[in-house]
Amino acid sequence: MSKLKLYYDLMSQPSRALYMFVKLNKIPFEDKAVALRTGEHKQEAFTKINPVQLVPVIDDGGFVLTESVAIIQYLCNRYDLPEHWYPRKDIKAQAKVNEYLNWQHANTRMNCAMVFRHLVIIPRETKKPVDWEQVNMMKKRVAFVVNHLDKTFLKEKPYLCGSEVSVADLLCICELMQLNAVHEEQLYESNPKIKAWAERVKKRLNPEFDEAHQIVYRLRDLYKSTIAPSFAKL
Incomplete structure:
Protein backbone atom coordinates (compact mmCIF):
# COMPACT_ATOMS: atom_id res chain seq x y z
CA MET A 1 0.00 0.00 0.00
CA SER A 2 1.45 3.37 -1.00
CA LYS A 3 1.78 5.97 1.71
CA LEU A 4 -0.78 8.78 1.81
CA LYS A 5 0.62 12.07 0.49
CA LEU A 6 -0.45 15.13 2.46
CA TYR A 7 -0.06 18.57 0.88
CA TYR A 8 -0.46 21.32 3.46
CA ASP A 9 0.78 24.56 4.98
CA LEU A 10 0.33 25.06 8.72
CA MET A 11 -0.56 28.70 8.10
CA SER A 12 -3.82 27.28 6.72
CA GLN A 13 -6.47 26.53 9.35
CA PRO A 14 -7.89 23.40 7.66
CA SER A 15 -4.33 22.25 6.94
CA ARG A 16 -3.58 22.37 10.66
CA ALA A 17 -6.75 20.42 11.40
CA LEU A 18 -5.90 17.71 8.87
CA TYR A 19 -2.24 17.56 9.92
CA MET A 20 -3.29 16.99 13.53
CA PHE A 21 -5.94 14.50 12.49
CA VAL A 22 -3.59 12.17 10.63
CA LYS A 23 -1.05 12.36 13.46
CA LEU A 24 -3.62 11.79 16.20
CA ASN A 25 -4.86 8.73 14.34
CA LYS A 26 -1.36 7.50 13.48
CA ILE A 27 -2.06 7.45 9.76
CA PRO A 28 1.28 7.10 7.92
CA PHE A 29 1.77 9.93 5.46
CA GLU A 30 4.35 11.44 3.15
CA ASP A 31 4.98 15.04 4.14
CA LYS A 32 4.34 17.41 1.22
CA ALA A 33 4.59 20.89 2.75
CA VAL A 34 3.48 23.66 0.37
CA ALA A 35 4.81 27.16 1.11
CA LEU A 36 1.88 29.52 0.60
CA ARG A 37 4.02 32.51 1.58
CA THR A 38 6.27 32.00 -1.45
CA GLY A 39 3.41 31.25 -3.83
CA GLU A 40 4.31 27.58 -4.23
CA HIS A 41 0.59 26.74 -4.42
CA LYS A 42 0.33 28.78 -7.64
CA GLN A 43 3.20 27.08 -9.40
CA GLU A 44 2.58 24.62 -12.21
CA ALA A 45 3.63 21.52 -10.25
CA PHE A 46 1.02 22.06 -7.52
CA THR A 47 -1.64 23.38 -9.91
CA LYS A 48 -1.51 20.01 -11.68
CA ILE A 49 -2.43 18.39 -8.36
CA ASN A 50 -5.11 20.93 -7.40
CA PRO A 51 -6.22 23.38 -10.13
CA VAL A 52 -7.95 25.46 -7.42
CA GLN A 53 -4.46 26.09 -5.94
CA LEU A 54 -5.51 25.56 -2.32
CA VAL A 55 -4.38 23.32 0.54
CA PRO A 56 -4.89 20.83 2.06
CA VAL A 57 -4.88 18.07 -0.52
CA ILE A 58 -4.32 14.33 -0.22
CA ASP A 59 -3.13 11.83 -2.80
CA ASP A 60 -4.00 8.30 -1.75
CA GLY A 61 -2.35 6.09 -4.34
CA GLY A 62 -3.48 8.32 -7.19
CA PHE A 63 -6.85 9.22 -5.65
CA VAL A 64 -6.69 13.00 -5.15
CA LEU A 65 -9.07 14.82 -2.82
CA THR A 66 -9.02 18.57 -2.24
CA GLU A 67 -11.58 19.68 0.38
CA SER A 68 -10.69 19.36 4.08
CA VAL A 69 -14.13 18.14 5.23
CA ALA A 70 -14.34 15.59 2.41
CA ILE A 71 -10.77 14.48 3.15
CA ILE A 72 -11.46 13.92 6.85
CA GLN A 73 -14.69 12.03 6.11
CA TYR A 74 -12.84 9.89 3.57
CA LEU A 75 -10.04 9.09 6.00
CA CYS A 76 -12.50 8.09 8.72
CA ASN A 77 -13.97 5.52 6.34
CA ARG A 78 -10.70 4.54 4.70
CA TYR A 79 -9.00 3.69 7.99
CA ASP A 80 -12.11 2.74 10.01
CA LEU A 81 -11.25 5.36 12.62
CA PRO A 82 -12.94 5.62 16.03
CA GLU A 83 -16.60 6.59 15.80
CA HIS A 84 -16.24 9.66 18.02
CA TRP A 85 -14.34 11.50 15.29
CA TYR A 86 -17.05 11.10 12.68
CA PRO A 87 -19.94 8.72 13.52
CA ARG A 88 -20.83 6.26 10.79
CA LYS A 89 -23.03 3.74 12.61
CA ASP A 90 -25.27 6.25 14.41
Whole structure:
Protein backbone atom coordinates (compact mmCIF):
# COMPACT_ATOMS: atom_id res chain seq x y z
CA MET A 1 0.00 0.00 0.00
CA SER A 2 1.45 3.37 -1.00
CA LYS A 3 1.78 5.97 1.71
CA LEU A 4 -0.78 8.78 1.81
CA LYS A 5 0.62 12.07 0.49
CA LEU A 6 -0.45 15.13 2.46
CA TYR A 7 -0.06 18.57 0.88
CA TYR A 8 -0.46 21.32 3.46
CA ASP A 9 0.78 24.56 4.98
CA LEU A 10 0.33 25.06 8.72
CA MET A 11 -0.56 28.70 8.10
CA SER A 12 -3.82 27.28 6.72
CA GLN A 13 -6.47 26.53 9.35
CA PRO A 14 -7.89 23.40 7.66
CA SER A 15 -4.33 22.25 6.94
CA ARG A 16 -3.58 22.37 10.66
CA ALA A 17 -6.75 20.42 11.40
CA LEU A 18 -5.90 17.71 8.87
CA TYR A 19 -2.24 17.56 9.92
CA MET A 20 -3.29 16.99 13.53
CA PHE A 21 -5.94 14.50 12.49
CA VAL A 22 -3.59 12.17 10.63
CA LYS A 23 -1.05 12.36 13.46
CA LEU A 24 -3.62 11.79 16.20
CA ASN A 25 -4.86 8.73 14.34
CA LYS A 26 -1.36 7.50 13.48
CA ILE A 27 -2.06 7.45 9.76
CA PRO A 28 1.28 7.10 7.92
CA PHE A 29 1.77 9.93 5.46
CA GLU A 30 4.35 11.44 3.15
CA ASP A 31 4.98 15.04 4.14
CA LYS A 32 4.34 17.41 1.22
CA ALA A 33 4.59 20.89 2.75
CA VAL A 34 3.48 23.66 0.37
CA ALA A 35 4.81 27.16 1.11
CA LEU A 36 1.88 29.52 0.60
CA ARG A 37 4.02 32.51 1.58
CA THR A 38 6.27 32.00 -1.45
CA GLY A 39 3.41 31.25 -3.83
CA GLU A 40 4.31 27.58 -4.23
CA HIS A 41 0.59 26.74 -4.42
CA LYS A 42 0.33 28.78 -7.64
CA GLN A 43 3.20 27.08 -9.40
CA GLU A 44 2.58 24.62 -12.21
CA ALA A 45 3.63 21.52 -10.25
CA PHE A 46 1.02 22.06 -7.52
CA THR A 47 -1.64 23.38 -9.91
CA LYS A 48 -1.51 20.01 -11.68
CA ILE A 49 -2.43 18.39 -8.36
CA ASN A 50 -5.11 20.93 -7.40
CA PRO A 51 -6.22 23.38 -10.13
CA VAL A 52 -7.95 25.46 -7.42
CA GLN A 53 -4.46 26.09 -5.94
CA LEU A 54 -5.51 25.56 -2.32
CA VAL A 55 -4.38 23.32 0.54
CA PRO A 56 -4.89 20.83 2.06
CA VAL A 57 -4.88 18.07 -0.52
CA ILE A 58 -4.32 14.33 -0.22
CA ASP A 59 -3.13 11.83 -2.80
CA ASP A 60 -4.00 8.30 -1.75
CA GLY A 61 -2.35 6.09 -4.34
CA GLY A 62 -3.48 8.32 -7.19
CA PHE A 63 -6.85 9.22 -5.65
CA VAL A 64 -6.69 13.00 -5.15
CA LEU A 65 -9.07 14.82 -2.82
CA THR A 66 -9.02 18.57 -2.24
CA GLU A 67 -11.58 19.68 0.38
CA SER A 68 -10.69 19.36 4.08
CA VAL A 69 -14.13 18.14 5.23
CA ALA A 70 -14.34 15.59 2.41
CA ILE A 71 -10.77 14.48 3.15
CA ILE A 72 -11.46 13.92 6.85
CA GLN A 73 -14.69 12.03 6.11
CA TYR A 74 -12.84 9.89 3.57
CA LEU A 75 -10.04 9.09 6.00
CA CYS A 76 -12.50 8.09 8.72
CA ASN A 77 -13.97 5.52 6.34
CA ARG A 78 -10.70 4.54 4.70
CA TYR A 79 -9.00 3.69 7.99
CA ASP A 80 -12.11 2.74 10.01
CA LEU A 81 -11.25 5.36 12.62
CA PRO A 82 -12.94 5.62 16.03
CA GLU A 83 -16.60 6.59 15.80
CA HIS A 84 -16.24 9.66 18.02
CA TRP A 85 -14.34 11.50 15.29
CA TYR A 86 -17.05 11.10 12.68
CA PRO A 87 -19.94 8.72 13.52
CA ARG A 88 -20.83 6.26 10.79
CA LYS A 89 -23.03 3.74 12.61
CA ASP A 90 -25.27 6.25 14.41
CA ILE A 91 -26.79 8.34 11.62
CA LYS A 92 -28.29 10.88 14.02
CA ALA A 93 -24.91 11.48 15.68
CA GLN A 94 -23.39 11.78 12.20
CA ALA A 95 -26.07 14.29 11.22
CA LYS A 96 -25.21 16.51 14.20
CA VAL A 97 -21.54 16.54 13.18
CA ASN A 98 -22.56 17.23 9.57
CA GLU A 99 -24.73 20.08 10.82
CA TYR A 100 -21.66 21.86 12.17
CA LEU A 101 -19.47 20.93 9.19
CA ASN A 102 -21.98 22.52 6.81
CA TRP A 103 -22.58 25.58 8.99
CA GLN A 104 -18.95 26.41 9.71
CA HIS A 105 -17.89 27.37 6.17
CA ALA A 106 -19.81 30.66 6.09
CA ASN A 107 -19.59 31.27 9.82
CA THR A 108 -16.65 30.16 12.00
CA ARG A 109 -14.29 29.80 9.07
CA MET A 110 -15.19 32.85 7.02
CA ASN A 111 -15.54 35.37 9.85
CA CYS A 112 -12.47 34.43 11.88
CA ALA A 113 -10.43 34.32 8.69
CA MET A 114 -11.68 37.75 7.64
CA VAL A 115 -10.62 39.35 10.94
CA PHE A 116 -7.14 37.96 10.29
CA ARG A 117 -7.17 39.00 6.63
CA HIS A 118 -8.20 42.58 7.38
CA LEU A 119 -5.55 42.93 10.08
CA VAL A 120 -2.65 41.24 8.26
CA ILE A 121 -3.13 40.07 4.68
CA ILE A 122 -5.05 42.94 3.09
CA PRO A 123 -2.86 45.78 4.49
CA ARG A 124 0.22 43.83 3.41
CA GLU A 125 -1.10 43.27 -0.12
CA THR A 126 -2.49 46.77 -0.66
CA LYS A 127 0.10 48.79 1.33
CA LYS A 128 -2.83 50.64 2.88
CA PRO A 129 -3.78 51.15 6.54
CA VAL A 130 -6.04 48.70 8.33
CA ASP A 131 -9.70 49.34 7.51
CA TRP A 132 -11.03 49.40 11.06
CA GLU A 133 -14.62 49.72 9.92
CA GLN A 134 -14.29 46.36 8.18
CA VAL A 135 -12.41 44.84 11.13
CA ASN A 136 -15.10 45.93 13.58
CA MET A 137 -17.83 44.58 11.30
CA MET A 138 -16.09 41.21 11.14
CA LYS A 139 -15.63 41.22 14.92
CA LYS A 140 -19.40 41.63 15.32
CA ARG A 141 -19.90 38.64 13.06
CA VAL A 142 -17.45 36.61 15.13
CA ALA A 143 -19.45 37.56 18.24
CA PHE A 144 -22.54 36.11 16.54
CA VAL A 145 -20.60 32.94 15.70
CA VAL A 146 -19.37 32.50 19.28
CA ASN A 147 -22.85 32.98 20.68
CA HIS A 148 -24.17 30.40 18.20
CA LEU A 149 -21.41 27.95 19.15
CA ASP A 150 -22.45 28.34 22.78
CA LYS A 151 -26.25 28.32 22.52
CA THR A 152 -26.83 26.05 19.51
CA PHE A 153 -23.96 23.60 19.33
CA LEU A 154 -22.20 23.30 22.70
CA LYS A 155 -25.08 23.91 25.10
CA GLU A 156 -24.23 21.84 28.21
CA LYS A 157 -22.08 19.24 26.44
CA PRO A 158 -18.29 18.99 26.85
CA TYR A 159 -17.82 19.04 23.06
CA LEU A 160 -19.74 20.62 20.19
CA CYS A 161 -21.52 17.45 19.10
CA GLY A 162 -21.47 15.19 22.14
CA SER A 163 -19.54 13.77 25.05
CA GLU A 164 -16.33 13.13 23.08
CA VAL A 165 -14.22 15.19 20.71
CA SER A 166 -15.18 15.08 17.02
CA VAL A 167 -13.94 16.53 13.76
CA ALA A 168 -16.30 19.45 14.43
CA ASP A 169 -14.23 20.48 17.48
CA LEU A 170 -11.00 19.94 15.55
CA LEU A 171 -11.98 22.21 12.66
CA CYS A 172 -13.59 24.80 14.93
CA ILE A 173 -10.62 25.31 17.26
CA CYS A 174 -8.26 25.75 14.30
CA GLU A 175 -10.42 28.55 12.92
CA LEU A 176 -10.69 30.29 16.29
CA MET A 177 -6.93 30.07 16.77
CA GLN A 178 -6.48 32.34 13.77
CA LEU A 179 -7.71 35.09 16.10
CA ASN A 180 -4.91 34.33 18.57
CA ALA A 181 -2.38 35.17 15.88
CA VAL A 182 -3.58 38.80 15.88
CA HIS A 183 -4.28 39.11 19.63
CA GLU A 184 -8.06 38.93 19.17
CA GLU A 185 -8.69 35.76 21.17
CA GLN A 186 -10.91 37.72 23.56
CA LEU A 187 -13.55 37.51 20.84
CA TYR A 188 -14.19 33.92 21.92
CA GLU A 189 -12.49 33.72 25.32
CA SER A 190 -14.87 36.37 26.67
CA ASN A 191 -17.51 33.64 26.61
CA PRO A 192 -16.69 31.45 29.66
CA LYS A 193 -18.24 28.30 28.20
CA ILE A 194 -16.44 28.63 24.87
CA LYS A 195 -13.17 29.46 26.61
CA ALA A 196 -13.51 26.33 28.79
CA TRP A 197 -14.40 24.28 25.71
CA ALA A 198 -11.35 25.61 23.83
CA GLU A 199 -9.03 24.67 26.69
CA ARG A 200 -10.65 21.22 26.89
CA VAL A 201 -10.15 20.66 23.16
CA LYS A 202 -6.53 21.85 23.21
CA LYS A 203 -5.74 19.51 26.10
CA ARG A 204 -7.46 16.62 24.32
CA LEU A 205 -5.50 17.24 21.11
CA ASN A 206 -2.07 17.84 22.62
CA PRO A 207 0.83 17.44 21.99
CA GLU A 208 -0.21 17.48 18.32
CA PHE A 209 -2.13 20.72 18.87
CA ASP A 210 0.88 22.72 20.03
CA GLU A 211 3.07 21.22 17.33
CA ALA A 212 0.64 22.26 14.59
CA HIS A 213 0.17 25.75 16.07
CA GLN A 214 3.83 26.72 16.54
CA ILE A 215 3.53 28.93 13.46
CA VAL A 216 0.50 30.69 15.01
CA TYR A 217 2.40 31.29 18.24
CA ARG A 218 5.35 32.74 16.31
CA LEU A 219 3.10 34.95 14.22
CA ARG A 220 1.40 36.17 17.39
CA ASP A 221 4.75 37.40 18.75
CA LEU A 222 5.70 38.90 15.38
CA TYR A 223 2.34 40.66 15.02
CA LYS A 224 2.71 42.49 18.33
CA SER A 225 6.35 43.47 17.85
CA THR A 226 6.54 44.14 14.12
CA ILE A 227 3.42 43.74 11.99
CA ALA A 228 0.89 45.88 13.86
CA PRO A 229 3.34 48.77 14.47
CA SER A 230 4.34 48.80 10.79
CA PHE A 231 0.71 49.02 9.65
CA ALA A 232 0.14 51.89 12.09
CA LYS A 233 2.70 53.92 10.11
CA LEU A 234 0.98 53.47 6.75
